[in-house]
Structures are given as C-alpha cells and as structure tokens.
Amino acid sequence: MSNEIKKLAASFQRYLRKEYSDIKTILKFNSQFQLLVSIVLSAQTTDENVNKATKGLFKKYPNAKLLSAAKLRDIESLVFSTGFYKVKSKNIHTLSKVLVSDYNSRIPKTIDELVKLPGVGRKTASVFLAETFDQPTIAVDTHVLRVSHRLGFSSKRYDPIQTEKELKQLFPKNFWRYLSMSFVQFGRDVCNAKKPLCNVCNFNNSCKYFLSVNT
Ligand code: SF4
Structure with missing residues (x-):
C-alpha cells in the first residue's frame, strides 16, 4: 500500500468516525x-x-x-x-x-x-x-466493495475476500467493526452506485475513480 493511500485511509477514517459517530443497526431483535x-x-x-x-x-x-x-x-x-x-x-x-x-x-x-x-x-x-x-470483523457487501475500490483501498472490484484482507491491512483493528456500517452509509449518502456526489465529496481530490473519469 502506498503512503498516499495510507494517508487517504486515515483521513477517511477520521471523517467517517465524525460523520457517522452514532451509527448502529436499526434491526429490531430480542435474541x-x-x-x-x-x-x-x-x-x-x-x-x-x-x-x-x-x-x-x-x-x-x-x-x-x-x-x-x-x-x-x-x-x-x-x-x-x-x-x-x-x-x-x-x-x-x-x-x-x-x-x-x-x-x-x-x-x-x-x-x-x-x-x-x-x-x-x-x-x-x-x-x-x-x-x-463485538468481534473485530469486516462485513463486505456491495457498498463496501464499491467505495473501497473507487477510493483505491482495494485492488479487486468484485472480490469480497481480497477486499476484506486489504481493508484489514489498511485500517486499525478497533475500526473494523465500525468500518462496514459507516462505509455502507457513505455509499448510500455520497458514493452512490449510479450517481456518486463527487462534486461535493470531501475526497474527490484523491479518489482514484473520480480522478480517472475527470482527467
Ligand atoms: S469522489 Fe466520488 S467516487 Fe470518489 S469517493 Fe467521493 S463520491 Fe465516491
């Protein structure tokens, strides 16, 4: 992983922790x-x-x-x-x-x-x-795959196992549990599959996807 990607990951992590500080599942269950x-x-x-x-x-x-x-x-x-x-x-x-x-x-x-x-x-x-x-695991779904690959955190767009491995190398263990939910929410709010809000996204100046379609 390059230093640029590591810096971007650290900055993205700070952003997610702040933006989605109270994120938790809304599923209702008693057991x-x-x-x-x-x-x-x-x-x-x-x-x-x-x-x-x-x-x-x-x-x-x-x-x-x-x-x-x-x-x-x-x-x-x-x-x-x-x-x-x-x-x-x-x-x-x-x-x-x-x-x-x-x-x-x-x-x-x-x-x-x-x-x-x-x-x-x-x-x-x-x-x-x-x-x-409360186990440190990373659940990789379609949003996590998309956001990770667009930002350059993962090398394989459609490979959940490889993406999980690369994310675990890039982010600290105490963030893993929180990572999936916040990536998913960011994917819904900003980095939408069809119409990502790149123009208002805080990471457009270092996003691999944005730079590739705008240069
Ligand atoms: S710049 Fe666009 S593609 Fe990149 S993370 Fe932001 S919304 Fe997603």
Whole structure:
C-alpha cells in the first residue's frame, strides 16, 4: 500500500468516525437467534422492511425451536415483503432446524461455524459477530466493495475476500467493526452506485475513480 493511500485511509477514517459517530443497526431483535434471522432476511432489502416482516414473524416464532416447527408456507407469508421470500423462508426454516438439532439452539461464535449454516454467508456471519460479540470483523457487501475500490483501498472490484484482507491491512483493528456500517452509509449518502456526489465529496481530490473519469 502506498503512503498516499495510507494517508487517504486515515483521513477517511477520521471523517467517517465524525460523520457517522452514532451509527448502529436499526434491526429490531430480542435474541441472537432473532438477529441472525433478521440479517439473513436483510439481503436485497432495507432494514425497515425486515423490521416490518419480523414483527409478525418473531411474535409467532420467537426462537429456533418454534420456527423450526413452523409450516414453510406460513413463514413465506410472513416474510413475503422482504423479497426473495421463497429462498429466504427456506433458509431460515432450515437454519432453525440445524440450530435445534446440531447446536442445541445456540448460535455458534466463530465465522467458520457460522458460514456452514444454511443461508449464512461470510457477510452475514461478520455482521452477526460484530453486532453480537463485538468481534473485530469486516462485513463486505456491495457498498463496501464499491467505495473501497473507487477510493483505491482495494485492488479487486468484485472480490469480497481480497477486499476484506486489504481493508484489514489498511485500517486499525478497533475500526473494523465500525468500518462496514459507516462505509455502507457513505455509499448510500455520497458514493452512490449510479450517481456518486463527487462534486461535493470531501475526497474527490484523491479518489482514484473520480480522478480517472475527470482527467
Ligand atoms: S469522489 Fe466520488 S467516487 Fe470518489 S469517493 Fe467521493 S463520491 Fe465516491
């Protein structure tokens, strides 16, 4: 990593800490199980949509045991509004069954075990660990990939594993847990996928993407 990129990363980190100082998940949950299910349901939709769906879902099926015994059709009708409801319903149903049968309804605490659960990828596992156990993990989603690559923090635009590795080399451990949420928010507020607000962005004079399209 060049010194310029390191300086930019340090300055970006200061900006995010200030701009998004009170950022936290808005997902509503009362247990680790409910958080994990909420994160699985949050793929390709907003957290607000997830909260609307889980209000009814968790009222009826608040834990793994009850959800594992539910009828798939009933789950589908409850999570319909989150999109991709058939796949998501099947995932949270199977996930509940596996938790009950193999883990005595406890949620594993390591990323390696979590990613073996149905519907739980590396991103979901990282978000869960960061939220629940305060573990220093970096969840790489589409916003983190885009912002990281545009600013020159990552070398591979569509490679979440490599991006996670490079971000971990660039940012201090005590920022990892906070990094994903603040990058995502910056990606939504400023560095939008289709229309980034480059003209008002504080980092346009050193952003790799901006410089490449304006020189
Ligand atoms: S200058 Fe544009 S592309 Fe670069 S980080 Fe800012 S908004 Fe994103």
